[in-house]
Amino acid sequence: MVALSLPSVLTGCERWPDALDPKAPEAHDIAWLIWTFTGLLGAIWLAVVIAMLIAIRGGRRVAPPAAGATPLDALALHPAGERSRTVIVGVLGGLTALTVLVLTGLSYATQRSLFAPRQEGLSILVTGKQWWWELQYEDADPSRIVETANEIHVPVNVPVTLKLEASDVIHSLWVPRLMGKEDLIPGRQNVKRVFVTQPGVYRGQCAEFCGQQHAHMGLLIVAEPMADFERWRDRQRAEAASPSSDEQQAGHDAFLKRSCVMCHQIRGTDAGGRSGPDLTHVGSRMTLAAGTLPLTRGSLAAWIVDPHGVKPGVDMPLTKLEPDELNAIAAYLESLK
Amino acid sequence: MCSGSLKALMAACAMGALLGACQREERDQRPSPVASETREQVALTTNSAGPSPPEIRVSGKGAKYEASAYDQSQGKKYYAWFNCNGCHSNGGGGSGPPLMDDRWIYGGSIENIVQTIREGRPNGMPSFRGKIPDEQIWQIAAYVRSMSGNTSSDSAPQRNDSMHPHPSESRTPPSPPVNGGTVAPSPSR
Numbered sequence: 001m002v003a004l005s006l007p008s009v010l011t012g013c014e015r016w017p018d019a020l021d022p023k024a025p026e027a028h029d030i031a032w033l034i035w036t037f038t039g040l041l042g043a044i045w046l047a048v049v050i051a052m053l054i055a056i057r058g059g060r061r062v063a064p065p066a067a068g069a070t071p072l073d074a075l076a077l078h079p080a081g082e083r084s085r086t087v088i089v090g091v092l093g094g095l096t097a098l099t100v101l102v103l104t105g106l107s108y109a110t111q112r113s114l115f116a117p118r119q120e121g122l123s124i125l126v127t128g129k130q131w132w133w134e135l136q137y138e139d140a141d142p143s144r145i146v147e148t149a150n151e152i153h154v155p156v157n158v159p160v161t162l163k164l165e166a167s168d169v170i171h172s173l174w175v176p177r178l179m180g181k182e183d184l185i186p187g188r189q190n191v192k193r194v195f196v197t198q199p200g201v202y203r204g205q206c207a208e209f210c211g212q213q214h215a216h217m218g219l220l221i222v223a224e225p226m227a228d229f230e231r232w233r234d235r236q237r238a239e240a241a242s243p244s245s246d247e248q249q250a251g252h253d254a255f256l257k258r259s260c261v262m263c264h265q266i267r268g269t270d271a272g273g274r275s276g277p278d279l280t281h282v283g284s285r286m287t288l289a290a291g292t293l294p295l296t297r298g299s300l301a302a303w304i305v306d307p308h309g310v311k312p313g314v315d316m317p318l319t320k321l322e323p324d325e326l327n328a329i330a331a332y333l334e335s336l337k
Numbered sequence: 338m339c340s341g342s343l344k345a346l347m348a349a350c351a352m353g354a355l356l357g358a359c360q361r362e363e364r365d366q367r368p369s370p371v372a373s374e375t376r377e378q379v380a381l382t383t384n385s386a387g388p389s390p391p392e393i394r395v396s397g398k399g400a401k402y403e404a405s406a407y408d409q410s411q412g413k414k415y416y417a418w419f420n421c422n423g424c425h426s427n428g429g430g431g432s433g434p435p436l437m438d439d440r441w442i443y444g445g446s447i448e449n450i451v452q453t454i455r456e457g458r459p460n461g462m463p464s465f466r467g468k469i470p471d472e473q474i475w476q477i478a479a480y481v482r483s484m485s486g487n488t489s490s491d492s493a494p495q496r497n498d499s500m501h502p503h504p505s506e507s508r509t510p511p512s513p514p515v516n517g518g519t520v521a522p523s524p525s526r
Contacts, residue, residue, distance in 0.1 A: 259468050262419055275418040308367040315414075317470045318367070 017203045019176035023223075024196050026114060026179045033110050037103060044099065114180055121159035124152060128164070128171030128184035130210060131217040131314065132277055132290040137233065138163075146236045147265075149277035151285045153222045155229040156196050164190040172208035175221055181207045196223040203291065212313035218291025239268030240280045240336050251332025254325040259317065266336070276316065283336040289314075301330040364407045374455070374471040377448040399447035402479035406492040412480030413494040413506075415473050424461065427501050428484040433461060437484045445487070450478035480506075 022031045127134040137146040154160045164173060166184040173192065174181040182192040196202075206217035224232070243249040255261060256270055263276035271279075282288075285295050289311060293299040302309075305326055307316040321329070375398055380391035402408045416422060424433030434442060443453050454474050457464030465474065483493040483506045493506035503509065 257467065259470055262468055273418075312367070317473060319470060320467075 017176045017205060021177055023198045023200065023202065024178040024194060026193070026195065027177055029110050029113065030180050033106060036106060040099070040103070121161060122154065123161040123163060124154075125163045125165065126152070126173065126184065128166040128168075128173070128206070128210070128217075130168050131206070131213040131311065133173075133217075133219045134167075134277065137236075144233075144237065146233055147278045148236055148281065148285075150218075150287065150290050151220045151222060153224065153229055153232050154194060154196055155226040156199050156223045158195075158226065160194045160196075162192040162194060164192060169210050170208050171206050171210050171217070173204060173219075174207035175202050175204035175219075177202050178204075178221060183208060194221070196221070199223050199225060201286070205291075213311045216290060216292045216311050218287070220286060220291060222286075235284070235337075236281055240266045242268070243332060244335065245331075247328050248332045248335050250325070251328035251330070254321070254329050255332060258321060258325070258329075259319045260329070263316075279333060279336065281336055283334045295334075297330050297334045300333050301326055304329060362405055362407060374466075377452065379444060379446065379448045379452055381444045381449070395446075395448045398475065399451075399479070402475045403447060403482060403488045404492055405479070406495070408476045409479045409483050409488065409492055409506075410494045410496075411473070412476035412478070412483075415469070415477050416480055419465075419469060419477075421477070427503065429502075436481050439485060445482075445485075447475070447478050447482055450481050451475055454478060 019027070020031055020034065022028045123138045125136040125138055127136075133150050133152075135146075135148050135150075135152060137144075137148075139145050152162075162173070162182075164182055164184040165188075166186045168186065170186070171184040172181050173184060175194075178196060179192065179194055182190050184190065200223055202221040202223065204219045204221060206214055208214075210217065243252045252269065255266070261271045261273060263273040265272050265274060265276075265278045265280065267278075267280040283295070287293060288295045288299055288303055289307070292310060293303060303316075304319065305321070306318065307314050308318065375396045377396060378392065378394040380393050383390050385391050402412075424431055425436050428437035429435050434440075439445075441449065443449055443458055451474050453462060454469070454477060455464065455466045455471075469477070479488065480494065482488050486506075486509065490507045490509075493509075495505055495507050497505050
């Protein structure tokens with residue numbers, strides 16, 4: 001009873017990375033496969049249980065041994081009974097083999113369509129790093145190349161090709177409502193196709209253990225209509241906004257003076273570090289530190305002052321700042337919409 | 338019976354020894370954010386105008402970094418991230434002097450190297466004070482020492498994350514560093 005009610009309880013959970021709530025054709029295929037497997041195997045399991053219950057309750061009537069019979073007579077073969085049993089076992093065996101073959105075929109066919117090499121539409125280079133995602137929107141025109149991190153914006157109803165690479169260890173990209181898992185492997189490029197049919201924000205996660213902060217390596221896929229996407233892309237291409245208040249100016253100066261500038265890039269300023277996430281438009285993102293914190297001024301300050309309190313082992317170091325610099329840097333970064 | 342329990346005891350001891358070996362070193366991932374940089378009193382040379390050599394007073398902090406595999410591999414990563422290889426290449430030198438030989442213009446002890454990175458040197462070496470946190474300067478300096486075989490191969494970095502023209506520091510043969518001409522003996526050693 002508990003086992004039977006468990007699936008309905010699980011589907012009742014309205015958490016957002018949900019593989020059973022597909023929003024893309026590929027995720028539909030996978031969800032359909034999950035339901036087919038569950039339904040078919042559940043029905044078989046139920047039939048077996050019922051047959052077993054009948055067998056136990058019904059028992060077998062054994063005739064009392066005839067007078068003068070030896071114990072060996074009980075083991076004597078009865079040709080008619082033997083034949084019917086052989087047929088039953090044979091049919092059940094055949095059905096089992098058929099089930100396995102059909103499910104294997106279904107699984108194989110789905111896999112084949114998932115991993116078919118196709119390259120079309122928008123192409124995004126995704127590089128997995130410990131523990132964040134570097135994104136580069138490719139374009140034949142170099143001035144239209146966009147670099148950002150941890151938040152993949154895609155247009156709806158347009159095929160998007162994700163080129164997956166890694167620069168340190170193996171990662172895996174999984175957005176349960178949109179697609180199956182695909183590994184990001186150092187030294188090679190895997191290609192994954194995403195086709196989102198419904199606008200929305202979808203949460204993804206690294207699905208291959210990649211070190212201490214593997215669990216905090218999330219990302220968002222933001223699907224929006226083409227016009228919105230183009231607007232977003234044009235905004236991301238632009239250089240960073242210049243500081244508009246004294247506090248932001250102080251933050252800008254402190255950013256360039258302190259160790260921030262060694263790793264982070266803010267296009268339009270002298271900050272050109274390439275080993276940390278691009279911060280040119282960090283204020284426009286929804287989350288900070290690869291889906292770990294919501295992006296607010298407070299969490300920016302908390303993250304800068306003690307990244308190891310949030311994500312122990314992360315590469316971002318503790319930076320010695322003057323007290324008034326912290327607030328200013330947080331204000332400046334928040335203003336980079 | 339007796340030999341059986343003896344065997345079990347020996348197996349338990351061996352297992353204990355193996356488990357003990359798992360603990361290689363402590364990683365200090367969260368150094369104090371307010372720790373100020375150490376003031377090492379180093380000399381660039383043993384030459385002195387007077388009868389006694391220059392006075393050297395070091396904190397001894399360097400020994401911890403030179404013995405730590407974690408710190409050196411972090412240093413190796415930062416060496417590339419902060420573009421040290423832009424001038425010094427992978428130790429062979431370019432527009433900056435080579436780091437894998439035995440010639441040290443401003444002293445070869447880890448304190449000397451920390452000072453060189455932190456303060457900068459004439460003719461091109463910039464100062465990284467305030468740009469690179471103190472902890473990371475020490476890690477980079479320990480890695481620089483490992484390039485010329487000056488740290489134990491047990492702790493030297495194990496793996497090249499990117500393409501290098503040489504094997505990892507721990508796999509280079511235990512030969513003395515490449516001869517770089519006149520040797521200024523390291524003053525602190």
